[in-house]
Amino acid sequence: MAPAALENTKETIAMRVVDALRDDIITMGLKPGDVISESDIAGRYGVSRQPVREAFIRLAQQGLLLIRPKRATVVKKISPVGVRQSRFIRESIEVEIIRRVAGQPSDDAADVLVKLIADQEAASDAGDSRRFHTLDELFHRTLARLAGVEYAWQLIDDHKMQLDRVRYLTLGVSSTQRAIAEHKQIVEAVAKADPTAAETAMRAHLARAELLLNQTISDFPDYFE
Amino acid sequence: MAPAALENTKETIAMRVVDALRDDIITMGLKPGDVISESDIAGRYGVSRQPVREAFIRLAQQGLLLIRPKRATVVKKISPVGVRQSRFIRESIEVEIIRRVAGQPSDDAADVLVKLIADQEAASDAGDSRRFHTLDELFHRTLARLAGVEYAWQLIDDHKMQLDRVRYLTLGVSSTQRAIAEHKQIVEAVAKADPTAAETAMRAHLARAELLLNQTISDFPDYFE
DNA sequence: AATGCCGATCTTGTATGGAAGTGCGCCGGC
DNA sequence: GCCGGCGCACTTCCATACAAGATCGGCATT
Numbered sequence: 001m002a003p004a005a006l007e008n009t010k011e012t013i014a015m016r017v018v019d020a021l022r023d024d025i026i027t028m029g030l031k032p033g034d035v036i037s038e039s040d041i042a043g044r045y046g047v048s049r050q051p052v053r054e055a056f057i058r059l060a061q062q063g064l065l066l067i068r069p070k071r072a073t074v075v076k077k078i079s080p081v082g083v084r085q086s087r088f089i090r091e092s093i094e095v096e097i098i099r100r101v102a103g104q105p106s107d108d109a110a111d112v113l114v115k116l117i118a119d120q121e122a123a124s125d126a127g128d129s130r131r132f133h134t135l136d137e138l139f140h141r142t143l144a145r146l147a148g149v150e151y152a153w154q155l156i157d158d159h160k161m162q163l164d165r166v167r168y169l170t171l172g173v174s175s176t177q178r179a180i181a182e183h184k185q186i187v188e189a190v191a192k193a194d195p196t197a198a199e200t201a202m203r204a205h206l207a208r209a210e211l212l213l214n215q216t217i218s219d220f221p222d223y224f225e
Numbered sequence: 226m227a228p229a230a231l232e233n234t235k236e237t238i239a240m241r242v243v244d245a246l247r248d249d250i251i252t253m254g255l256k257p258g259d260v261i262s263e264s265d266i267a268g269r270y271g272v273s274r275q276p277v278r279e280a281f282i283r284l285a286q287q288g289l290l291l292i293r294p295k296r297a298t299v300v301k302k303i304s305p306v307g308v309r310q311s312r313f314i315r316e317s318i319e320v321e322i323i324r325r326v327a328g329q330p331s332d333d334a335a336d337v338l339v340k341l342i343a344d345q346e347a348a349s350d351a352g353d354s355r356r357f358h359t360l361d362e363l364f365h366r367t368l369a370r371l372a373g374v375e376y377a378w379q380l381i382d383d384h385k386m387q388l389d390r391v392r393y394l395t396l397g398v399s400s401t402q403r404a405i406a407e408h409k410q411i412v413e414a415v416a417k418a419d420p421t422a423a424e425t426a427m428r429a430h431l432a433r434a435e436l437l438l439n440q441t442i443s444d445f446p447d448y449f450e
Numbered sequence: 451a452a453t454g455c456c457g458a459t460c461t462t463g464t465a466t467g468g469a470a471g472t473g474c475g476c477c478g479g480c
Numbered sequence: 481g482c483c484g485g486c487g488c489a490c491t492t493c494c495a496t497a498c499a500a501g502a503t504c505g506g507c508a509t510t
Contacts, residue, residue, distance in 0.1 A: 011294050048465045061286050069236050070471045070492050085376045096317035151310045273495045295462050295501045
């Protein structure tokens, strides 16, 4: 593998290592169950063990690594229970968000959302599922912003990486078409200022993740606990 | 101040430092805005800088410290916005929880809750607000367990420390009597298997925190951003 | 007196060596 | 052949030294 020079330009080496490792983990360059060591990664990036160690600590707190003191450090396997509970948390919050947005609708809210969906269709037609994923995330974050709780979304983000790993495994599988259709239903309910319908649409939208999870577990059993 | 010998017996020194510092911060031994340094704390506990540094990193990720690279490390001031959004998250989740519990009631569920409330009344009568706080937390965690999402509560816990700092400042102020009365309403709704009433009672219960927050901000303005 | 430079002295960041614990495989005894 | 003890190799953990940026005050210059 290339030395991967840590191109990005954060302030400290430790932060760059964090970003590099997190990216490697989410994109399955480092697979769940892989054993890594400080000196291993340090050598790979051409830095000393110290910043690597600090990166390990950060990633362990984010639930991506498991540090077994004096033994080893492994890329954490994905916990189905954890993923479901993360989904529970996300659903709880997003339902509350969509209720608020639909409850006190502003005219331009719907406009912004419609435009986002148009972009998503463009990405979908172009077959760029990576970009679609980004836009999908932006869609949900925008809803949080419209509800006045953008900061809350940031908190979700921390616990969303488990979901992201699953999502990455299903990149080509998931139907962007259907996701877009569901997004449209949500926006429609918002435009009609119908919180109940919005909630229903949102729950249906998020429920699809459960199917993907089960599919992924049987496709990659080694990656799960 | 005493050297505080780090009595507890976690595996590594770094973990002990984390526990000691977190306790100091939540109990306001280290006040928001206080400037600390690695060598300062290291000397205070008689350890080297290294484990202290790692403790700083962990606490910074938990939002209790702010590391300003090459400058200093300060005890983070409490962010009113952050607290409100933490409350929003908690309310979203707890509402979802209480709906589930009230929606699929088991007979012994109410029993367990009633018993917990009895303990709370005992603690309240004894004027032991510290113990009451513990029991209050147990009450909510028990609800999460009954809903089958105990793990989710653990995630809340991480983002609840901001609230805990506020709560500590209001230890003698908050009315345990009223909290108990509200708990009773919640349990009553659960016993009747009335999710809507349970949700209403829960929202009312959590809403009181807003008043406490505002009160605390005017009492200790220096502790907030 | 006001201002800008400059260095002493803080801080955190990084590197490196060794301590302590764990696991695994070899080797000897049975 | 089987089993137990022992030591080597590996890990993370801690201590220490040094590097580099940031801050603040004194001091010279204007």
